[in-house]
Amino acid sequence: MFIKNQKAQLSIELVIIIGIIIIGTIIFAIFYLSTTSKNIGRATEALEKEVDSGSSLINKENVSIPAHTLAVCGDGILSPGEACDTNGPIFPSGTSCSGNLTCNNCIEIICT
Numbered sequence: 001m002f003i004k005n006q007k008a009q010l011s012i013e014l015v016i017i018i019g020i021i022i023i024g025t026i027i028f029a030i031f032y033l034s035t036t037s038k039n040i041g042r043a044t045e046a047l048e049k050e051v052d053s054g055s056s057l058i059n060k061e062n063v064s065i066p067a068h069t070l071a072v073c074g075d076g077i078l079s080p081g082e083a084c085d086t087n088g089p090i091f092p093s094g095t096s097c098s099g100n101l102t103c104n105n106c107i108e109i110i111c112t
Helices: 006-052
Strands: 099-105 108-112
Touching: none
Parallel strands: none
Antiparallel strands: 099 108
16 A cells, blocks of 8 residues: 555554554453453462361461461460460470470470
8 A cells, every 4th residue: 555645654554553552452461361360260269168178277367377377486375386385384285294394495395
């Protein structure tokens, strides 16, 4: 296609190029959003299955925090992963010793 006026031809070519770029961007955005939505849906389903199965999550409101990451030595709470807690000290129920019980860095119960 050849138009006698060079400026008009250049303008038409630029409009066509910009149109192609816009259409390509729209197609890419649709593909990207569709893929992202599917991945979020899969992650949500997997997380709901984990919560429903009662695995190592605290509760359904805070499903992103695994219980094993909450153990803090010396907080006065006997958390999963701690043999005892130094604040108190606190020992698991049923722990017995004929002498003195001590807690060593929340990982070892010592009976002296």
